[in-house]
Amino acid sequence: MMEWALVILFGAAVVLFILSFSKKDSIKMDQQLEQLASNLGNEMNVLQEKIRNIEIDAEITVHEAGVLAMSSEERILLREVLDLHKRGYSFESIALKTKQPENEIERLLSPYIKNKNERRNVANDI
Numbered sequence: 818m819m820e821w822a823l824v825i826l827f828g829a830a831v832v833l834f835i836l837s838f839s840k841k842d843s844i845k846m847d848q849q850l851e852q853l854a855s856n857l858g859n860e861m862n863v864l865q866e867k868i869r870n871i872e873i874d875a876e877i878t879v880h881e882a883g884v885l886a887m888s889s890e891e892r893i894l895l896r897e898v899l900d901l902h903k904r905g906y907s908f909e910s911i912a913l914k915t916k917q918p919e920n921e922i923e924r925l926l927s928p929y930i931k932n933k934n935e936r937r938n939v940a941n942d943i
Contacts, residue, residue, distance in 0.1 A: 873899045880928050898925050 873896045894915065901911045908926070912919040 869900060870896060873903075876929070895925055898922055899929065902926055902929070 874892075876899065877892065877895055894917070897915060898911055898917075901914060906914070908919050908922045911917075912922045915922070
């Protein structure tokens with residue numbers, strides 16, 4: 818009887834020993850999957866930021882067509898202001914974030930806001 822108990826305990830120890838190796842492999846796989854998911858998330862955020870910048874640049878180009886090209890600093894400021902406006906920030910919040918006067922923010926955004934309202938009016942007239 819004591820021999821059977823020892824055999825059963827020894828067998829259980831071997832099984833648990835083998836399971837511990839498979840458990841380590843699954844932990845490694847989980848870590849690799851988490852790292853892959855994290856990397857994909859970071860890449861998605863970078864791509865979304867690039868797409869948003871391209872969309873804003875396209876809108877700026879459309880509105881500025883026929884006008885002399887603005888300096889890169891002005892373009893960056895306009896991009897930031899448009900981005901904040903599209904995210905729903907108020908003129909006052911945008912002015913605080915960009916450290917620009919509120920009337921400058923209104924001046925920069927006026928062509929874009931006017932255009933939006935005109936599109937709405939035309940859509941409502943139809």
